[in-house]
Amino acid sequence: MEKSNEEKQLRPGLWATVNERYPGSMITKTDFIPLAKLIKPLAESRLSFVSTSGVQLRGTLPFDTAHPIGDYTFRAVPSNSKTSDLEIHQLKYPTAGAERDLNVIYPIERMQELAAEKIIGELAPNFYSFIGYNMDAERLERTLAETIADAVEAEKPDVVLLAPA
Amino acid sequence: MSLTYLKEAVDANDTEKLIRYVRLHFGDGDEDAGKKEIDKAWIEALKLLLEVPATEREFIEQTIKEKDAETLAHLYFRLHFYFVARSNEWIHDGKI
Numbered sequence: 499m500e501k502s503n504e505e506k507q508l509r510p511g512l513w514a515t516v517n518e519r520y521p522g523s524m525i526t527k528t529d530f531i532p533l534a535k536l537i538k539p540l541a542e543s544r545l546s547f548v549s550t551s552g553v554q555l556r557g558t559l560p561f562d563t564a565h566p567i568g569d570y571t572f573r574a575v576p577s578n579s580k581t582s583d584l585e586i587h588q589l590k591y592p593t594a595g596a597e598r599d600l601n602v603i604y605p606i607e608r609m610q611e612l613a614a615e616k617i618i619g620e621l622a623p624n625f626y627s628f629i630g631y632n633m634d635a636e637r638l639e640r641t642l643a644e645t646i647a648d649a650v651e652a653e654k655p656d657v658v659l660l661a662p663a
Numbered sequence: 664m665s666l667t668y669l670k671e672a673v674d675a676n677d678t679e680k681l682i683r684y685v686r687l688h689f690g691d692g693d694e695d696a697g698k699k700e701i702d703k704a705w706i707e708a709l710k711l712l713l714e715v716p717a718t719e720r721e722f723i724e725q726t727i728k729e730k731d732a733e734t735l736a737h738l739y740f741r742l743h744f745y746f747v748a749r750s751n752e753w754i755h756d757g758k759i
Binding site: 563565567589591592593633 | 684685688691737741744755757758
């Protein structure tokens with residue numbers, strides 16, 4: 499994908515602000531994070547989705563929300579899943595609304611509808627989910643982020659929707 | 664707080680920092696709430712033992728003897744949430 503100019507990056511002072519407001523709590527990120535431009539129409543693009551919502555297939559090992567340092571695993575969630583096949587294991591954000599309608603935090607049905615209407619070309623076979631409560635920022639970046647990136651890349655999406663919870 | 668913060672506290676034997684972290688963890692960022700949560704978990708465990716019910720002591724001793732300390736530490740944190748959930752006073756936004 500084509501990299502955008504540094505001057506056009508959104509919120510260029512984000513990491514400095516985070517570290518100033520929450521000393522010792524977050525990673526120090528000085529690297530430039532390039533934005534990527536869409537290189538073909540959305541209607542011809544394959545979409546993937548990465549979420550920190552803690553959504554996973556029912557019956558699979560729950561995310562480890564008890565561990566004091568965090569859970570550095572992720573779950574692949576088939577993009578054709580029904581919401582009734584999914585559940586949330588996440589301690590740190592209010593899940594009551596998402597329990598009523600998962601789409602408020604994990605809009606899988608909306609994306610399925612957009613793909614069916616050909617507004618989006620197609621969905622990648624899997625979406626990806628993990629929990630955001632992780633104290634070891636280096637491990638998060640070195641293992642979890644890299645592994646998810648590899649898994650996403652292997653399915654050759656043109657667009658990836660990133661959604662924090 | 665980051666892992667770096669915690670390791671520095673361990674190296675400096677700064678117990679107050681570590682206690683604060685544990686309380687913040689169990690209290691979802693509220694230190695006072697976390698302190699109460701820790702007490703709550705112990706109280707729930709205590710209540711279950713008042714009548715001295717039969718328990719699987721062999722399982723307990725075998726588990727402690729056979730499992731590594733890291734697994735037991737993990738279990739210790741997990742048990743906290745188990746007993747808090749039994750209290751029916753769930754303060755967390757999400758679920759375990």
